[in-house]
Amino acid sequence: MSSPRRYAVSFLALSLALTVALTAGCGNDPSPRASGAVRATTPTSTAVPTTSGPTTSAPTTSASTAATKGSATTARRTTSTPVRKATTRHTPSSTSTPVRAPKPVTALGPVPRAGAEPSVRFPRNEPAVGSGANASVGAIPDAAWAKMIGYSWTAGCPVGRSQLRWVRVNFWGFDGKRSRGSIVVNASIADEAAAAFARLYELQFRIRQMKPMDSSWGRNPKGPGADDYAAMEADNTSAFNCRYVGGEEASKVYSKHAYGTAIDVNDFENPYVADDGTVYPDRYFLTRRGPAPGVFSSSGSAAVRAFTSQGLRWGGLWSNPDYQHFDR
Structure with a gap:
């Protein structure tokens, strides 16, 4: 064999041996570089053992989420739902009559004649002002004081104008009409007097007239002051x-009375017995002390208590009774 031929056979044998070696080391997988493809990396997974029973899907809710749901469920269970009360509708009866407040009394019947009466049965009184008793307390008006000087007040009197008060109040007259009267009292009992007369008005207690002692009564024939006997x-x-x-x-x-701490009411119906036994102004009502218009019948009567409840004493309890008199 010639040398070139021997070289060719040797090269062929070497190539075959190299091919066999490469095939044994790499297997049948094509080289990634040769194919140009990129091999994907698959993450390693842990196998879940199976059982012979039915397959159950594992819950995907985390522990914190489960706790939150549990709290919400508990809150819903413990929160009470308000119960609405049944509402009853009242249907007005077609036959019901509305209740109306009573109208205020504006007049009473006149008092019948008694066995004895003053010379003027129904004196002319000033008409009432306002509603109810409408009591007021104030200073004595100049015009009223001018009529008092030299009559009910004179120099040397124990009190002066500044210590006195002007009381105005409505009252029920013997004629059945609402009238207005005026009296002058000491400042120390002015409020009490106003309250007492206001109470008499509520009781519909009759008063003949209520006018201050002044020049209209004349002078007292037996001493200082205006004429109390005429009054x-x-x-x-x-x-x-x-x-x-x-x-x-x-x-x-x-x-x-000279101090303004005494009041006389309805002298004729409530007479006064002096120390000598003389009765002023008339004896008719001296023994007729039962309840009657304008009469203070007893210490327990509402009319007497109108004054005694204000701290005033009643002369009807004295040994020589003065039924018309209240003082402090």
């Missing part, structure tokens, strides 16, 4: 009058 005969209700004790002027002892 008693006229059945006038009054208070301040700078005079001596009635029927006892010789003693020259000032009455409580």
